[in-house]
Amino acid sequence: xxxxxxxxxxxxxxxxxxxxxxxxxxxxxxxxxxxxxxxxxxxxxxxxxxxxxxxxxxxxxxxxxxxxxxxxxxxxxxxxxxxxx
Numbered sequence: 001x002x003x004x005x006x007x008x009x010x011x012x013x014x015x016x017x018x019x020x021x022x023x024x025x026x027x028x029x030x031x032x033x034x035x036x037x038x039x040x041x042x043x044x045x046x047x048x049x050x051x052x053x054x055x056x057x058x059x060x061x062x063x064x065x066x067x068x069x070x071x072x073x074x075x076x077x078x079x080x081x082x083x084x085x
Contacts, residue, residue: 050074
């Protein structure tokens with residue numbers, strides 16, 4: 001009987017470690033705010049402009065997709081909207 005109790009306790013401890021680890025990973029990397037900041041920094045590095053993302057949605061359960069809305073790009077002054085020639 002003691003070995004069965006030991007096995008149950010070990011299983012419960014492993015389950016707790018997995019749940020706590022999953023929560024830590026979620027809070028560190030998978031929160032929408034953290035992902036928005038990650039995407040925003042990556043876009044700023046690639047485009048070399050200040051970018052603001054107002055709405056950021058992510059869906060990983062139903063369909064794997066990210067939705068970015070109300071994106072603001074800063075004007076660097078180097079490019080004009082008018083034709084030069």
